[in-house]
Amino acid sequence: MSEYRVLGIETSCDETAAAIVTSKAADGARFAPGKLRILSQALVSQIEDHSPYGGVVPEIAARAHLDILDSLVRRALDDAGLTLEGIDAFAATAGPGLIGGVLVGVMTAKALALVTGKPFLGVNHLEAHALSVRLVEPVTFPYLLLLVSGGHSQFLAVEGVGTCRRLGTTIDDAPGEAFDKVAKMLGLGHPGGPRVERRARDGDPQRFPLPRPMVGRPGCDLSFSGLKTAVRQTVEKLGRPTEADINDLCASFQEAVAGCLASRTRAAIRLFSERHGTGRPLVIAGGVAANTRIREALDAVARDCAMTFHAPPVSLCTDNAAMVACAGLERLALGLTDPLDFKARPRWPLDPDAPPSIGAGRARA
Known part of the structure; x- marks a missing residue:
């Protein structure tokens, strides 16, 4: 196989999103930074739901994700001209974020992985942002x-x-x-x-x-x-x-x-x-x-x-599912899949070895 198709799901805050990204490149590589292609994107913003409160209300966000996510997954598949059988893996933001919303996305991706027998990928939301530029540009590590x-x-x-x-x-x-x-x-x-x-x-x-x-x-x-x-x-x-x-x-x-x-x-x-x-x-x-x-x-x-x-393009700076699918593709190409008992995490630092921040300010405590 020289191509992967990953369906990504994003529900960590107030954006509900599903997207399908393919790794097919001209050189036949399973992953080539800057040569990925977004097959479809479906996104619904909750801005109007939270505007009266001046910020995001976690309970409202979680319920909104639950109400709309299934239809967004279907829309993403339809727009890409695919069925569930045409997806190679299912990725979802598994943290950090508002845990109620994160659980909606994670459980949906796990269910899809289970019924299709395809891999599940628990994606760190911050790493999805960190890798998002590689969806559109050939940026190499480090x-x-x-x-x-x-x-x-x-x-x-x-x-x-x-x-x-x-x-x-x-x-x-x-x-x-x-x-x-x-x-x-x-x-x-x-x-x-x-x-x-x-x-x-x-x-x-x-x-x-x-x-x-x-x-x-x-x-x-x-x-x-x-x-x-x-x-x-x-x-x-x-x-x-x-x-x-x-x-x-x-x-x-x-x-x-x-x-x-x-x-x-x-x-x-x-x-x-x-x-x-x-x-x-x-x-x-x-x-x-x-x-x-x-x-x-x-x-x-x-x-x-x-x-x-x-x-990244402005559309990929704010929360979106294409970056989640991209991070899932990176992990899938390296064989880094996750079991179905993988736990969602409200906190998930990108550098687990960084020194503790307690005492350096209220948000770091």
């Missing part, structure tokens, strides 16, 4: 990854499938969470990232002198809680911000985040290069990687440091 999303922020040396070494992480909040909180302060609604970026386009990024936490400190850890506090204090001083005030504050906040990430990425590159040499790829992934200004800042850093810069 590479330096900045993984930034609503719940995660870390620098990782991605040395192979299942092998990541953490170089730095947030000591408190993730940037995506900061974007959401700032949007809430300004009355922009949920999700915050795209709304803040949209308003920032019409703003002055130099108007409000916001701090750049952790810049200049040893290592490459990150922090965003102080930046959130500075935005809140600015809003309080403004009283009732005008539309122009909101645009300028969004632009200033976005510029501060981009500046922090750029500076800490330079520090991470130094640490990464000590072990892996220079000229390796720099990759950004996760929901915040969809932000245009942050991409521009990281691209400039890569050029300055003689590295190539890579980012």
